[in-house]
Amino acid sequence: MDDAAKWKAVIACDKEYDGVFYYAVKTTGIFCRPSCPSKPPKRKNVLFFNDPAEAEADDFRPCKRCRPDQQKGDQLNARLVENTKQFLQENYWKPLSIHEIAIHIQVSPFHLGRVFKAHTSATPHAYVERLRIEQAKHFLRHTSHTNTYICYHVGFQNAASFYQAFKRHTSQTPKQYRKEHNHVLC
Known part of the structure; x- marks a missing residue:
């Protein structure tokens, strides 16, 4: 240039x-x-x-106005989102509130929620739910574990929320999904 x-x-x-x-x-x-x-x-x-x-x-x-010696806000926000994703991927199976996530990431819950949604089009809660469903799909395809075991193993607190979330993401119940995709029982 x-x-x-x-x-x-x-x-x-x-x-x-x-x-x-x-x-x-x-x-x-x-x-x-x-x-x-x-x-x-x-x-x-x-x-x-x-x-x-x-x-x-x-x-x-x-310059004190544009702060060229500091990283741009977008870069800082992108790093915050990546750190949050990494934390969620490592801890998806635990019960996590936005407050607990924000404490770990060291920002306010409001700021975390706003920045995360702006960069991913999902809330941290929705992102964790998607991670849990992907892991549940893996277990349903490759193991013979019960649906109840999988539900709790991937971090859902009760079977009803697991079944609702699973159906919302896959348009199938866990049983239907397993019947169609399971490689262990074939």
Whole structure:
């Protein structure tokens, strides 16, 4: 990307280039993201850098408005979602409330729910339910365990919620699913 294209991105406050490059203003000694909402500087006073470390090495300090020295919110939220997914995958069989998940992830329950749903289109509860159903399907296909054993083994608290969730996700009862897909009993 040449300097003319970078300058065009700065003038447009284009978020697409955040993290791709940074610009510094000689007269202020500050460096920014391309999307910084501050008043555009004069072109003759601008230098471009590939990362914040380069700008800081040239004695520029980060803008307090766009915080180019910190990760973008989207990156932080994506990491929060990945950490949550990993935690849920490792603990799907346990009874988990949004509060317990949030404590482990170290964010508020409200923030966790909002960010998780924005990135996955599902609540943490719905995501855990999907994990439990996938595991139940695996057991139904590959073992001869009873439906009741599978229900509790994958983390459901009672048979009624297991049967309702299973039917909602597969349009079949566990018994119907096993009859159609079981490889052990064939």
